[in-house]
Amino acid sequence: MAWLTATGRYLWCGWGSLASLFLFLALWEYAAQHFGPLILPTPGEAFGTLAELFSSGAAWPEILVTARRALLGYGLALSLGSLLGLLVGLSVTASVLARPIVTLLVGTPPVAWLILALLWFGAGDGTPVFTVFIACFPIVFVGAMQGTRTLDGQLQAVAQMFGLPWWMKLADVYFPHVVSYLFPGWITALGTAWKVVVMAELLATSDGVGAALAVTRSHLDTAASMAWIVALVGSLLAIEYLLLEPIKRKIESWRTFA
């Protein structure tokens, strides 16, 4: 019952988001009418082209290729970044040492990594996967490190006093705390992965959404470009709000209902 009301409330919140999205579409429509179809096609044209791409079957293979690359790089960054971050957070010295390196990694623009990746991996899957990995890794790493860095000594004393076995310490004391630091990092990294993969494909590969974008640009086909962009942003929004946000709400219900 509590779960049902929570879900209901979450969906109801969706109306606000939808309203603001439609407001954005209205602005887009206005701008499109002002500038003309070569500069900016209307939302109707963009969505129409997108529907055509899907119905002709041209869209799916490209999207699948892109998704595979993005998720591979993201998955690598997620597992390695979380694991290393949690371990490093356990030691003050290691955290202090890791800080500047992380700043360095975050500060280096993805395009720079892309150039290096092109030199190392050539024009294949390796380049976009590596670029996504290296762009997401520091984000996940910092979150995980903060998670173990900020573990509460007082609650550890409680765990010790009541003789909690190691699996209970992990599941009931450490994990819920760490997750609240990990999750924001994971979500941010997902957005980064999606953006970076398209950029990498645009410059480095001959298939995938990025490559398709490059083709539409060279044909001056603004409507198709817009269609691809809409597909990208739409899929990101869908993953974030339909998958990650509900999971986050479930895990952190103790915070929401406080």
Added chain:
Amino acid sequence: MNLSLRRVAHRFGYQRVLEDIDLTIAAGEAVALVGPSGCGKTTLLNLAAGLLSPWEGCIDCTFQRPSMMFQQPRLLPWKRTRDNIALGLKACGQTRTARHAAAAALAWRMGLTEDDLDKYPSALSGGMQSRAALARALAVQPDLLLLDEAFAALDIGLKSELYRVLAEERDSRHCTVLMITHDLMEAMRLADRIVVMAGSPGRIVAEHRIDVALAERDECWIFARTAEFIRWPDIRAAFALRELP
């Protein structure tokens, strides 16, 4: 079974917190630790609980199941009150239904409702949180109960309610109690022995045994005895009270 501290000293960094502590607590006894703020009472309690190792001296604790209520409630914020109270029981390997039943029974004695048990700690008031923390400490049926200002956040009605719960625990299971309190009347009401500490570095300066049975200590007796207690010179010195004319 007993708890004995012999020539115990402790320091944090270069700061000496406790020095030359000798204290023995026999099974079934209730000892109240009083003293000015920052004189090392909590450190002494943590040493007794085994949460800290002493810098010098030795601590010998033969109690099987010590349990502690901390100065802050320290409930796990991501667990419902029910699961927080049952935490120690889960650690002992009790089944879910058994430990939830035990938690509900204890909570009821403490005046927490079924509704409160389903809430997360952040939705409870301060008094409810400390009652839940006390329930968590009692749930494991401890033979040594360490209380760090357990009743400080409660109104007088609830206090007397919980004094009753504590007395029942001691009657039925001969639970040994070591409690820190700032309330001299509370010490006078609950303890068999009052140990007075003074600060910088923390040491024991006086001990007073109370021989009157718990049941015979009525309000008048407690008032009179407390008033008498704070006239004693060693108490006045420990709390830096003005000397009486």
